[in-house]
Amino acid sequence: MTVTKKEYKKMAQKASPGTTYGKNMLMAFLFGGTICTLGQGILNLYLSWGIDQQAASAFVSVTLIALSAILTALRVYDNLAKYGGAGTLVPITGFANSIVAPAMEFKSEGYVIGIGGKMFVIAGPVLVYGTAASILYGLILWFFHLY
C-alpha cells in the first residue's frame, strides 16, 4: 500500500466522528444537577426531622449510595448514565455504581474470587490515588501550620 502511517492517521481522524461536547456537557449538567438537588432535598428532610447537620450530611451520602446501588441492581443506572455521562459518574452515586456493577458481573466466578476479588476493579484506582492524594495534601497543610 502506498499510504504512510502519518497520512493514515489524518485519514482516520477525519473519518472518525467526534464526541458531541455541547450536548454531553448540557446532559451532564442536568443529570448531575438533579442528583445534587435530590441530595439537598434529602438533607432538608433529615434536618426537618431534627437530625443535626453533621449526621444529616452523612445520612444523605448513605441514602444516595443506597439509591444508586438499588438502581444498579435493577439494571436502571447504566441506562441513566448513557444519557447523563459525567453527570451520573462524578457524584457519589457513580462511585456506588462502579462497585455494585462488578460485584454483580463477577458473581459467576464465586463469592471470594469473583465478587470479593473484582468488586473494586473500577473503584480501586480512585481509592488508591484518592487516599494517596489526601495524605499528600495533609502533609502540605501540616507543613504550612508549622510556620
Place this chain on the structure above:
Amino acid sequence: MPAKIGKYTIELQTNPAVVGYAAVVGKKEGEGPYGKYYDQCHNDTTLGESSWERAESRLQNEAVHLALHKAGLQNTDIDCIFAGDLLNQCISSTFGLRSLDIPFLGQYGACSTMAQTLGIASLFVESGAALRAAAVTSSHFCSAERQFRYPLEYGGQRTPTAQWTATAAGSVILGARSQYLSAKIGMQAVTFGRIADFGVKDVNNMGAAMAPAAAQTLIDFFNDTGTAPQDYDLILTGDLGLVGSELLDDLMKQEGKDISPVHNDCGLMIYDREKQDAHAGGSGCGCSAAILCSAILQQMDAGQLHKVLFIGTGALMSPTSSQQGESIPGVAHLVYLKA
C-alpha cells in the same frame, strides 16, 4: 490440489462445496434488518444458561448442529472442525463443541475467525485431508464486554466510533466436490492476510485499526488473480463498521481499485445503527459469521448473488496490550465463494 497463484493467493481447483450452513443469534440481532434470515433467534440472551460464557458456547453448539441438520449429516460425518471465538483460550469453542466428538482445531483470528476457519477448512477439503470439514465461530456481547471492557451495569458512555459486539454464531459445513457435484456454492480461492499495524491505539475505534489490513489483503488478491472489484457481485467485509468501511473505500480508491459500488460490511448490516443504538455498527466473530451464514449464502443458493469476496477483519489486541500502550495490529483473511 490447492495451487498457489501470485504471492499470497491459493486457488482451490476442485471448488469444495458448501453443503450446509446456519446462523444463530440473540435478541438485538434478531430485531435487526436481517432478522428474517437467521435460522434461530434467542429472545433470552442468557439462553437459559448460568453464565455468559456458557450461553456463547451454546450458540456455537447450536450453529453446528443446525448446519449439520440442514446438510443431512451427523457429527460423525465430519473429519475436522475449525473453530474460534474472542474469549481467552477460546473457551466458547472448546466448551461448546466438546460433546461433538469431532477432531478439533481451535483458531484465533479475533473477528476475522470466520474467514480464517472457512479458509483452512476449504484447504483441508481441497487437499483431501478431509472429506467434510466444518468452520464455526461465535461472539456474545455480554461475555465480550466483561472480558474486554466494563461490567454490563457500569454506567459508562460509548464513543461514537465504538462498535457493538454481536451475540451470534455461524457455521459452514464443506464437502469434497466429488461427493457433492450438484452443490451450488463452491470455494474458489483463499488469501490469508498479513498483519497490518498503522498505529491506531483507540480500542473504541477498531474499524480504523482494521481497515488497512482489509485493503492490503484485497490488493494482494486483485494483484494475484489479475481481477478488479467490478468482477465481483459483492465484496463483503467483516466488521469494519461505519468508520472502517469509509476508510477502506478511501484506501482502495487511492490504490486505483474503487470497491465502493460493490462493497458492504457485515457490521453495517447486522443492526439498524440509528434505531438500535449501535453507534459505528456491529463487531465480533459472530457478526460476520451470522451475516455470511444466513442472508449471503441463502442469496447465493437462490441465484441472486454469484461471485462474493468475503473478508473477515480482526483486531489483534488484548486488554493487556492496550493497557501497555501498544497499537492495534489488524489482520484480514479473504475467501472467494462462487455460485
